[in-house]
Amino acid sequence: MNTGYIIKSITALDDDLGKINRYTRRNLSADGVYTFSVILCDNEIDRDYERFCVDSLNSLAKLFIGKTGIFDHNPKGQNQTARIYDTEVLVDKLKRTSLNEEYTYLKAKAYMVKSDKNADLILEIDGGIKKEVSVGCSVSSIKCSVCAADAKKGCKHQKGKVYEGTQCHHILEKPTDAYEWSFVAVPAQKNAGVTKSYENQDKEDSKLRDNDTLIKAFSVCDEEFTLTKAEAMALCSHIKCLEKTAELGFAYKQDLAKEVTRLSFLANDQLDTAVFASVASKMDIEELKAFKSAYEKKLSSFEDNVQLKGKDKTFTQATMNEFKI
Numbered sequence: 501m502n503t504g505y506i507i508k509s510i511t512a513l514d515d516d517l518g519k520i521n522r523y524t525r526r527n528l529s530a531d532g533v534y535t536f537s538v539i540l541c542d543n544e545i546d547r548d549y550e551r552f553c554v555d556s557l558n559s560l561a562k563l564f565i566g567k568t569g570i571f572d573h574n575p576k577g578q579n580q581t582a583r584i585y586d587t588e589v590l591v592d593k594l595k596r597t598s599l600n601e602e603y604t605y606l607k608a609k610a611y612m613v614k615s616d617k618n619a620d621l622i623l624e625i626d627g628g629i630k631k632e633v634s635v636g637c638s639v640s641s642i643k644c645s646v647c648a649a650d651a652k653k654g655c656k657h658q659k660g661k662v663y664e665g666t667q668c669h670h671i672l673e674k675p676t677d678a679y680e681w682s683f684v685a686v687p688a689q690k691n692a693g694v695t696k697s698y699e700n701q702d703k704e705d706s707k708l709r710d711n712d713t714l715i716k717a718f719s720v721c722d723e724e725f726t727l728t729k730a731e732a733m734a735l736c737s738h739i740k741c742l743e744k745t746a747e748l749g750f751a752y753k754q755d756l757a758k759e760v761t762r763l764s765f766l767a768n769d770q771l772d773t774a775v776f777a778s779v780a781s782k783m784d785i786e787e788l789k790a791f792k793s794a795y796e797k798k799l800s801s802f803e804d805n806v807q808l809k810g811k812d813k814t815f816t817q818a819t820m821n822e823f824k825i
């Protein structure tokens with residue numbers, strides 16, 4: 501998961517103070533700063549079916565140095581409480597990712613100036629209450645794990661879906677900027693993941709294209725076509741609805757074909773019943789209706805003849821009722 505967490509508070513050593521004091525107006529002493537380490541992100545697939553590659557973690561390590569940590573992605577100066585002064589990419593040899601790669605993570609060290617204003621936050625970090633952090637960054641390449649295509653342009657795979665036993669996810673590559681990292685106020689918050697470069701997503705959803713527009717667009721497009729999540733969901737429910745209607749239509753057509761086959765037999769058409777049943781199954785509803793109406797006319801004229809001739813009972817009611825498919 502790309503929501504990182506605070507590991508522990510650390511004691512600022514001279515080396516740390518040297519790095520910290522690059523960001524401060526006055527030189528701080530070990531007593532004046534509170535330092536802690538934090539895992540910002542890793543190479544595991546996150547809740548959004550996305551992961552950073554190890555190269556991305558290395559780039560982010562450089563980009564996150566000097567970045568301030570805030571509460572809940574609220575970039576107001578007053579909330580900027582901690583700053584990253586050192587980062588490193590580490591490998592946990594004892595842990596494998598779900599893709600069976602070595603678990604690799606970006607660890608950062610951050611400091612806060614001890615003050616009344618952030619005393620509560622320091623207590624919360626020490627007490628393990630403020631544990632989760634999330635990071636905001638942008639990447640210039642997002643790759644589909646199935647076909648390696650640029651997922652920003654779109655491919656036929658959907659992240660989270662399984663293709664031939666492998667779940668599709670997106671690989672975040674070539675980070676271009678690290679905006680911020682923040683303390684997540686509610687650690688259990690499900691969507692508090694990495695804020696990646698998806699600024700356009702909501703805007704696209706607000707100008708949702710309707711199904712008719714999309715279907716028209718499909719018929720004329722000659723290359724890959726990208727749908728927003730909301731559009732894909734609307735299209736799915738439309739297809740489900742059509743499937744239901746088609747099921748009912750198919751059942752009606754089958755009943756009609758059986759009825760026409762039965763009438764063909766009764767009308768003594770000299771046709772093999774099995775052959776006619778096969779032909780009827782291939783007719784469309786209009787053709788079946790035409791046959792039905794023709795046979796019904798023929799049969800009603802038979803009945804008239806039977807009534808007139810009396811004894812000529814080629815087709816009695818009994819034989820008609822015997823026939824069942």
Ligand SMILES: [Zn+2]
Nearest residue numbers: 644647655657
């Ligand atoms: Zn793909």
